[in-house]
Amino acid sequence: MKRIGTAASLAGIAIATGIGLTAVNAQSPEELVEQRQDNMKVFGNAMRVTGAYVREDAATIEEVQEAVMPAAALAPDILSWFPEGTEVGVGNSAALPIIWEQWDDFTEAANAASQAIVDFEEVVALGDPANIAAAMAQAGRTCGACHDVYQADDS
């Protein structure tokens, strides 16, 4: 009994430490910008691999699924990547200050994209190329709609 108790508390400490480290990272605005850009790159990769699949037959359906799944896992959290104080001028951020001035509109853009990316992943899982092309285009429009307004051009 004593041993089990010890193992359980050690696991508890490990979990608590993990959470603590994440919180420390989240306090550096530069770090947040980098994490956001890394997440956006996961989106970019999903679109690139799917584009290769539907346009040039240059990727397999398995590669598409592997690329889109992590994007769909990230998609519901887009808004949380944009805390105040992470705009242009912080690290190499291309996030325009208008994001926080028009937070309601930005929220709408983020939610539309989240939904489109999650839907996209569901279509990808079914494996029909024509439907995948349509769902990719639909998701891609939501990326572009946000970038047009909220991302600095020169990035």
Ligand code: HEC
């Ligand atoms: C709600 C707004 C929004 C949505 C939706 C959105 N993005 Fe972005 N994206 C941004 C902003 C703002 C930046 C600039 C972030 C920064 O530099 O801090 C960015 C940056 C990027 C970057 C550059 C990352 C880097 O290396 O600096 C890529 C690639 C990207 N987005 C791809 C996508 C794709 C693909 C989608 C759709 C599947 C998407 N984004 C959806 C707002 C959005």
